[in-house]
Amino acid sequence: MAAKVISTPLLSEHKINVHFPVQQVVNHQGQLVDPVYESAINEELAQTFYRQLVRMRTLDRKAKSLQRQGRLGTYPPFEGQEAAQVGSALALEADDWMFPTYRDHAASITFGKSYGILSSWNGRVEGNLPPAGKKILPPSVPIATQLPLAAGAAMAAKFKGSSEAVIAYFGDGATSEGDFHEGLNFASVYQAPVVFFNQNNGYAISLPIHKQMNSETIVQKAVAYDIPGVRLDGNDIFAVYFQTKKALERARNGGGPTLIEAITWRYGAHTTADDPSKYRDQQESEERREYDPVTRLEHFIKRNGYGDDAWMDSVQIEASEEIEEAVKEMESMPPPDINDMYDFIFAAPTWTIAEHKQQYLKHLQEEE
Amino acid sequence: MLTTVKSRQLTFIQAITDGMRTMLKERKEVVILGEDVGRNGGVFRATDGLQEEFGEKRVFDTPLSESGLMGASIGMALNGLLPIAEIQFLGFIYPAYEQIMTHATRMRYRSKGVFTVPLVIRAPYGAGVRAPEIHSDSAEALFTHMPGIKVVCPSTPYDAKGLLIAAVEDPDPVLFLEPLHSYRSIRGDVPEEKYTVEIGKGQRVQEGEDVTLIAWGAMMPVVLKAAAEAAKAGIACDVIDLRTLYPLDKDIIAESVQKTGRCVIVHEAHATGGLSNDILSIINDTSFLYMRAPIERVTGADVHVPFWALEEHYLPTPSRVKAAIRKVVHF
Numbered sequence: 001m002a003a004k005v006i007s008t009p010l011l012s013e014h015k016i017n018v019h020f021p022v023q024q025v026v027n028h029q030g031q032l033v034d035p036v037y038e039s040a041i042n043e044e045l046a047q048t049f050y051r052q053l054v055r056m057r058t059l060d061r062k063a064k065s066l067q068r069q070g071r072l073g074t075y076p077p078f079e080g081q082e083a084a085q086v087g088s089a090l091a092l093e094a095d096d097w098m099f100p101t102y103r104d105h106a107a108s109i110t111f112g113k114s115y116g117i118l119s120s121w122n123g124r125v126e127g128n129l130p131p132a133g134k135k136i137l138p139p140s141v142p143i144a145t146q147l148p149l150a151a152g153a154a155m156a157a158k159f160k161g162s163s164e165a166v167i168a169y170f171g172d173g174a175t176s177e178g179d180f181h182e183g184l185n186f187a188s189v190y191q192a193p194v195v196f197f198n199q200n201n202g203y204a205i206s207l208p209i210h211k212q213m214n215s216e217t218i219v220q221k222a223v224a225y226d227i228p229g230v231r232l233d234g235n236d237i238f239a240v241y242f243q244t245k246k247a248l249e250r251a252r253n254g255g256g257p258t259l260i261e262a263i264t265w266r267y268g269a270h271t272t273a274d275d276p277s278k279y280r281d282q283q284e285s286e287e288r289r290e291y292d293p294v295t296r297l298e299h300f301i302k303r304n305g306y307g308d309d310a311w312m313d314s315v316q317i318e319a320s321e322e323i324e325e326a327v328k329e330m331e332s333m334p335p336p337d338i339n340d341m342y343d344f345i346f347a348a349p350t351w352t353i354a355e356h357k358q359q360y361l362k363h364l365q366e367e368e
Numbered sequence: 369m370l371t372t373v374k375s376r377q378l379t380f381i382q383a384i385t386d387g388m389r390t391m392l393k394e395r396k397e398v399v400i401l402g403e404d405v406g407r408n409g410g411v412f413r414a415t416d417g418l419q420e421e422f423g424e425k426r427v428f429d430t431p432l433s434e435s436g437l438m439g440a441s442i443g444m445a446l447n448g449l450l451p452i453a454e455i456q457f458l459g460f461i462y463p464a465y466e467q468i469m470t471h472a473t474r475m476r477y478r479s480k481g482v483f484t485v486p487l488v489i490r491a492p493y494g495a496g497v498r499a500p501e502i503h504s505d506s507a508e509a510l511f512t513h514m515p516g517i518k519v520v521c522p523s524t525p526y527d528a529k530g531l532l533i534a535a536v537e538d539p540d541p542v543l544f545l546e547p548l549h550s551y552r553s554i555r556g557d558v559p560e561e562k563y564t565v566e567i568g569k570g571q572r573v574q575e576g577e578d579v580t581l582i583a584w585g586a587m588m589p590v591v592l593k594a595a596a597e598a599a600k601a602g603i604a605c606d607v608i609d610l611r612t613l614y615p616l617d618k619d620i621i622a623e624s625v626q627k628t629g630r631c632v633i634v635h636e637a638h639a640t641g642g643l644s645n646d647i648l649s650i651i652n653d654t655s656f657l658y659m660r661a662p663i664e665r666v667t668g669a670d671v672h673v674p675f676w677a678l679e680e681h682y683l684p685t686p687s688r689v690k691a692a693i694r695k696v697v698h699f
Contacts, residue, residue, distance in 0.1 A: 128478050128479055129479060141470070145439065146471075148443065149440070150443060152440030152442060153443040155440060156443065156448055159425065159444070160447075178463070179439060179467075182431075182436030185436060186431065344479075345515050346476070346539075350614070351615055
């Protein structure tokens, strides 16, 4: 076979469109502003969204309260980001892959993890485990490192010819890490079926977004990789859901990766070990509640007659009961199993691990 | 009737290629990826002809992105593939270290075995070929120290193929170190068929009663030369090729030093935190009362692998090994 003449793209002109309007379907007053989606929205969908948003907010508040009472270790709250996480997770198909971070409990639970996820903040590995068959990875702790993994899992999906798509979550700070760029580049080069779902909540611990980067938006970074970019109101669950679904479908149909920037807000601290009043005006942060994802959906539901106050109260009561039950369950977990420390380093323990385990267990016995 | 095993003489690097070819044929999930591994066949030609033979889907180039290619390999391994990722030089693995340490080595543990990473990372290591800066590091201890990854380092073409196949079949991450000094300088018999060399097992390559010499990879030819010269002086060396650096073969070390009572450990990596210290502690734990002399180490100094004009002064030589042998024998 004759060698192909390699054409050089180096001198070609590249016309890029850098306009990324913020996608919004329902505004903060609960009004439908994008009629394109009118026919796709119904009572059932709105109620499903609402139930899950309320569950997640209740869980998050409960976790903060447990932490204050000393019943949970350091915890990273997500209040304010519920719509971004729930909407995107509901857009997935059962067989898809999820690569979450430590702040993405709402996404992980919506996609199938149990409330037992909280136990990871009590130092329990059990909190990392998905239900059987669910491809929800343990949360990534080092920032942005999950993005190349997500690209790789998507490359494998494409290799196998499966219909799996992958979603990877990350925050605004992650976009400064090399792995963000390496992950996006890999996904772009191999046209892997992955959605990079960014929650731009304004702060990476204490660093505001304008000091994180000198770019106007995160989504514009998609241009560098020639992949579709979508900027959306992350507190509008409808925009999140429909746009993520579209991106996942494109991925499944061979259209490659998408970068989504969901603009949202973290009302509280980075973690319970952090005091946000040191680096920002918390009063201003509270003023953002005007754009809150949960109250917005309440307005929408009431406007459309999909539910009244009594129904909303019943949803809240149900969620609270569910979560109290889950906390009870978590707090009655059997004590941690020492074997877990040794038995999952390799498929079969090496002699050093077997020796260390045996020596320590013997020591414990002798101590008794 | 004897079944004759077909074999042929291959260079070290040809044996590695043969191992990869064997596994590409054997398992459809095996993929090879790395910088320049496709059409170019790798900077050392380890993947020469493999893309042509198995196609671009199985053997493919990645962007110049060590962290990206490692992360993507881990992701592929999570989703059912058996990736063999090439890092061009061990000294270039540092950007990928985070991916290896925070994901590849930890995934099984963090998920109680729900998610696993059957990944092979191939990397040439070591000095002595007049390579530019940073191309000559021996960073094995950075990997043997950390849990969740096995580290192998063959010194012969036979072991290279057998250990590579064992690494691909291992359900956990394996770092496969290739002594680049030996790529073309060492030849040997390599069976055509598939076979494995067990991970975690060293090999006695020369029997002797007087002193144990322990080494691996590119130091094996150095140690064997020293042993041959010692033999002329009437000193019989028991020479151990460790082949696997984690987990170390405790039994072969103990058995040998209990016989000889004397030991010299040789590696080209730096002394402090180097693997020789773990071998010393195995001897201490298993054979303290058998020892008739303090154990000697011949290693690289605690300095960077120098610019190549000075590398001969960094690398252990047969002469330095011989001096150490004399020291332990005449203690």
